[in-house]
Amino acid sequence: MADRGRNADDQQLFADWVREHGKAVRGFLLAMVRRPDMADDLTQEVFRRAWQARTRYREQGNARAYLLRIADRLACDRGRRPETTVNLDADGWRQHEPADPAAEPSRAVLMAEETERLTAALDRLSPVQRRVLLLRFYGQLSFAEIAAEIDCPLNTTLSHCRRGLETLRKLFVEKVP
Amino acid sequence: MSEDLKKMQRSLERATAAKDAPQAGLDPQTASLREAWLSFGQLLEAAQPATELPLEHWTITPPPAQKRRWILPVAAVLAASLLIGVVTTWMLRTANQPQSPGPAPEQTVSTSNHIASPTREQPTAVPAVNGSQWDDSLDEQLAQAGQQVAYAQQDQFPGADAFGLMQYRIEQVCAEVQADNL
Numbered sequence: 001m002a003d004r005g006r007n008a009d010d011q012q013l014f015a016d017w018v019r020e021h022g023k024a025v026r027g028f029l030l031a032m033v034r035r036p037d038m039a040d041d042l043t044q045e046v047f048r049r050a051w052q053a054r055t056r057y058r059e060q061g062n063a064r065a066y067l068l069r070i071a072d073r074l075a076c077d078r079g080r081r082p083e084t085t086v087n088l089d090a091d092g093w094r095q096h097e098p099a100d101p102a103a104e105p106s107r108a109v110l111m112a113e114e115t116e117r118l119t120a121a122l123d124r125l126s127p128v129q130r131r132v133l134l135l136r137f138y139g140q141l142s143f144a145e146i147a148a149e150i151d152c153p154l155n156t157t158l159s160h161c162r163r164g165l166e167t168l169r170k171l172f173v174e175k176v177p
Numbered sequence: 178m179s180e181d182l183k184k185m186q187r188s189l190e191r192a193t194a195a196k197d198a199p200q201a202g203l204d205p206q207t208a209s210l211r212e213a214w215l216s217f218g219q220l221l222e223a224a225q226p227a228t229e230l231p232l233e234h235w236t237i238t239p240p241p242a243q244k245r246r247w248i249l250p251v252a253a254v255l256a257a258s259l260l261i262g263v264v265t266t267w268m269l270r271t272a273n274q275p276q277s278p279g280p281a282p283e284q285t286v287s288t289s290n291h292i293a294s295p296t297r298e299q300p301t302a303v304p305a306v307n308g309s310q311w312d313d314s315l316d317e318q319l320a321q322a323g324q325q326v327a328y329a330q331q332d333q334f335p336g337a338d339a340f341g342l343m344q345y346r347i348e349q350v351c352a353e354v355q356a357d358n359l
Contacts, residue, residue, distance in 0.1 A: 023225055026225075027221060027222075027224070027225050030224060030225075031221060031224070111223070114220055114223045114224065115224060117220055118220040118221065118223075118224055121217060121220065133193075133217070134221075136193050137193070137217070137218055137221060138221075140195060142190075143186055143189065143190070154182070154186075155182050158182065158185050158186055158189055161189050161193065162185065162189060162210075165189070165192060165193070165210040165213055165214060166210070166213075168213035168214065168216070168217050169209055169210060169212070169213035171213070172212070172213045172216035172217065173209055173212050173213050173216070
């Protein structure tokens with residue numbers, strides 16, 4: 001009886017996590033791996049692992065930080081693994097993706113421009129700067145928490161953040177090409 | 178933490194605060210960093226899919242490992258019981274068996290004679306060296322006396338130490354299995 005009640009609580013907790021943090025986790029992973037299909041797979045994997053280790057979470061507190069930590073480790077693991085998949089080029093995707101009848105051409109152009117700017121920004125950041133800024137943006141983690149996650153001293157983490165922000169400033173504020 | 182580091186941390190915390198956080202009172206350097214941060218955030222939000230993710234349709238199934246969690250303790254208890262049974266049986270058999278004496282000296286001599294003999298006669302046909310026969314009951318008596326001397330020296334059942342240690346370890350394993358520490 002108690003088990004059934006706890007299971008229902010767990011399911012409710014899991015549903016809340018997905019509803020509240022699913023988009024943030026997916027956004028973080030998309031910015032890390034830059035592939036929507038892989039980001040979707042990893043998002044599911046994050047929630048699967050979070051579900052398996054939910055008893056550990058109860059001792060920690062902040063759900064989004066907990067989920068983003070799992071996401072960060074998964075993305076880093078995926079980055080270290082040799083590529084075993086074959087990427088389609090743009091023409092290949094166009095052939096396989098169904099056309100969206102609701103999409104307006106102007107909106108599509110705007111999206112493409114924004115995606116291009118984001119890609120350029122992420123390319124300019126070093127991997128560790130990217131991790132620091134994305135963990136800060138999506139999880140609102142404190143710098144001490146980020147330092148613990150990326151396994152760096154606090155002052156190094158702050159330096160990474162500052163250099164990353166300066167790179168973004170050159171790109172977005174000073175418009176340096 | 179040094180004062181400079183604290184200052185930099187405060188500045189970066191304000192520059193990278195959530196977009197609805199108050200921005201008043203920022204120094205020009207922090208304000209420009211914040212502007213870059215907000216632009217970056219806008220792009221990240223724009224890259225999110227417009228429609229909701231199909232996350233609501235995910236089904237929650239307990240992982241297989243949880244379904245079969247009872248297997249490990251049961252297997253451990255069975256293995257421990259089996260081990261206890263085997264070890265006890267072996268020890269009881271060892272304790273009840275009389276120690277087998279080595280071959281009699283006369284027989285050894287006669288065997289070596291037999292090997293050296295070019296005619297390869299049957300062993301039963303070889304006579305004793307001095308004509309006296311080896312008494313088997315004497316062998317048994319010697320073995321029993323040796324065993325009793327060994328028991329007296331140990332002052333307990335032979336192998337009891339090893340058995341007690343093994344039983345103690347098995348009890349430890351059982352306790353850990355029951356405590357679910359494995």
